[in-house]
Amino acid sequence: VRELVLLNHIYLANAQLDAATVVIPPGDDMGCVRIGSQEVLVTVDQIVDGVHFNLAATRLEKIARKAITRNLSDVAAMAAIPVAAVAAALLPRDLGQDRAEALFDAMRATANDYRCPLIGGDIGIYAGPLVLTVTIIARPGPVAPARRSGATPGQGIFVTGVLGGSLLTYQGHTHHLDFEPRLAVALRLAELLGETGIFRGAMIDLSDGLATDLGHICTASNVTAELWPHCLPISPALAGDRLPGAPGAWQHALTDGEDYELCFTAAVEAMEGLTSLEGVPVTHVGTILPPRSGPTISLKWPDGRVEPLTARGWEHHSS
Amino acid sequence: VRELVLLNHIYLANAQLDAATVVIPPGDDMGCVRIGSQEVLVTVDQIVDGVHFNLAATRLEKIARKAITRNLSDVAAMAAIPVAAVAAALLPRDLGQDRAEALFDAMRATANDYRCPLIGGDIGIYAGPLVLTVTIIARPGPVAPARRSGATPGQGIFVTGVLGGSLLTYQGHTHHLDFEPRLAVALRLAELLGETGIFRGAMIDLSDGLATDLGHICTASNVTAELWPHCLPISPALAGDRLPGAPGAWQHALTDGEDYELCFTAAVEAMEGLTSLEGVPVTHVGTILPPRSGPTISLKWPDGRVEPLTARGWEHHSS
Numbered sequence A, B: 001v002r003e004l005v006l007l008n009h010i011y012l013a014n015a016q017l018d019a020a021t022v023v024i025p026p027g028d029d030m031g032c033v034r035i036g037s038q039e040v041l042v043t044v045d046q047i048v049d050g051v052h053f054n055l056a057a058t059r060l061e062k063i064a065r066k067a068i069t070r071n072l073s074d075v076a077a078m079a080a081i082p083v084a085a086v087a088a089a090l091l092p093r094d095l096g097q098d099r100a101e102a103l104f105d106a107m108r109a110t111a112n113d114y115r116c117p118l119i120g121g122d123i124g125i126y127a128g129p130l131v132l133t134v135t136i137i138a139r140p141g142p143v144a145p146a147r148r149s150g151a152t153p154g155q156g157i158f159v160t161g162v163l164g165g166s167l168l169t170y171q172g173h174t175h176h177l178d179f180e181p182r183l184a185v186a187l188r189l190a191e192l193l194g195e196t197g198i199f200r201g202a203m204i205d206l207s208d209g210l211a212t213d214l215g216h217i218c219t220a221s222n223v224t225a226e227l228w229p230h231c232l233p234i235s236p237a238l239a240g241d242r243l244p245g246a247p248g249a250w251q252h253a254l255t256d257g258e259d260y261e262l263c264f265t266a267a268v269e270a271m272e273g274l275t276s277l278e279g280v281p282v283t284h285v286g287t288i289l290p291p292r293s294g295p296t297i298s299l300k301w302p303d304g305r306v307e308p309l310t311a312r313g314w315e316h317h318s319s
Helices: A003-016 A060-077 A097-113 A183-193 A210-221 A249-255 B003-016 B060-077 B097-113 B183-193 B210-221 B249-255
Strands: A022-024 A031-035 A038-048 A080-092 A118-126 A131-140 A156-160 A203-205 A224-227 A262-266 A280-289 A297-300 A306-308 B022-024 B031-035 B038-048 B080-092 B118-126 B131-140 B156-160 B203-205 B224-227 B262-266 B280-289 B297-300 B306-308
Touching: A003 B097, A003 B118, A031 B080, A031 B118, A031 B131, A038 A060, A038 B038, A038 B080, A038 B118, A038 B131, A060 A080, A060 A097, A060 A131, A060 A183, A060 A203, A080 A097, A080 A183, A080 B031, A080 B038, A080 B131, A097 A118, A097 A131, A097 B003, A118 B003, A118 B031, A118 B038, A131 B031, A131 B038, A131 B080, A131 B131, A183 A262, A203 A210, A210 A224, A210 A249, A210 A262, A210 A280, A210 A297, B038 B060, B060 B080, B060 B097, B060 B131, B060 B183, B060 B203, B080 B097, B080 B183, B097 B118, B097 B131, B183 B262, B203 B210, B210 B224, B210 B249, B210 B262, B210 B280, B210 B297
Parallel strands: A080 A118, A224 A297, B080 B118, B224 B297
Antiparallel strands: A022 A031, A031 A038, A038 A131, A080 A131, A156 A262, A156 A280, A203 A262, A224 A280, A297 A306, B022 B031, B031 B038, B038 B131, B080 B131, B156 B262, B156 B280, B203 B262, B224 B280, B297 B306
């Protein structure tokens, strides 16, 4: 099964949805429906032992935390505010009662930390790997939800934090487990970029690597992009001799998955002089260009050389 | 891992939840939160190949349908109205593109049939059994959501439809795949039993068998119950020689899982003379009694004999 082909097949049916109810159909970081006068956003994400974490090598609390924070990263990408969560778990028969309870305690604690209480769930016990599936519902922040489709030519491309090496452990920190979902940064951005109720730009969270996820913005917005590889904020986990024989760190920053940072586009003037928000670095890494034939994303080097981006981000789950 | 022990551990923490936001905490058929002035209900349920269906022996459309309708049965149990769904799927690597697309097409078609559009999802491809996890959000119906805690002594106990034998195929119908979630019946009940905005009774959907699920109502309501086994509406799938050597059909009706009917309690006068609602049989099968020491549920036979119910419903997933 090829995930992207399946997703495109699914999105084809979006046109059938009733636009009066469905404010945001499948294909963004969250869907959104109208209930009475209230807009409600929803996202679901699952993590599986052997794919997204290694049960044998990871503290249960970290796994439980990731199940929640991965979804919160999607909430941040919409500049929305989490409201509540439900969690479904498939537990291997031999997990043990104490560990099962610790898992739920840690999911609940993480959810409470982000004021997103767990209000329901489902438990299955079976002969398979541990699976945690979390759904979060959210409400819009200060402006309408930020969409992938909001990019326009001339806008700058920005990323939060540092990129790449998310699976590596560096100074006791393993980013794909310990990352902080960028909820506060996103709400500040909504205030900065929001105008007459609308988020002036596009936003996505980086789960599959900047190259892939910026590609989603380009597709949804019908634009192309120029990235400046020498400007990418490189994770210290990628520094020095940690990757002997590996390609340049910038390639990792461009294609490694699970950064859980935000990529957004905005008028360059609106971001003038801003190098951080809420204590998180914000880096200008490229420019949105008009649609054109040829590659969706090109790389522009300091010497003026431009080349198409061919290496795509790590394709989540399909490896 | 024992599911009930784990659930009780989880519910212990409900007291910590902020009652201003969390209208219904974990432990009912759906949770409920307040967003602005709107109450929003949420439920999640997962089905797994080898536990809830047999991929090799079942049409994909039926599996996809069940993933949606199981959740809709929870919506019915709250007398709520479905609004939207999200679906997470873990697909075995060898499922094939066509079958993966057919699966999502069928989930979408079922969701649309019930005016509960799929607005998002997550896809994982892995070396494990097919898992479909569906979350549905809903809004309250004509009165506040029906709760498990609404039973009071003196009320009658009623069930919709017929019970037992859900896994058997009879005249081309396999109930656990083909059942109709009782959404319309539940809304009619809310009108019948609703008074000053409140559902006067308790309600639950029958997923683990009447004995177990009525037990949940008793626990949540702090009452006990007397059931009349000879009054249980028996599924025709259980009739005659289909179960040679099996215990009485009434025992199946009492303990078989996956009926996806409603069990509710109501003032007997309010239900006087009603034998069906929206074309679905409604049967009076017992009485709610005050709390007492001893068994939560007892069986009362026509000759006046009373015995404790010891056989419990089929414990979902743990077999």
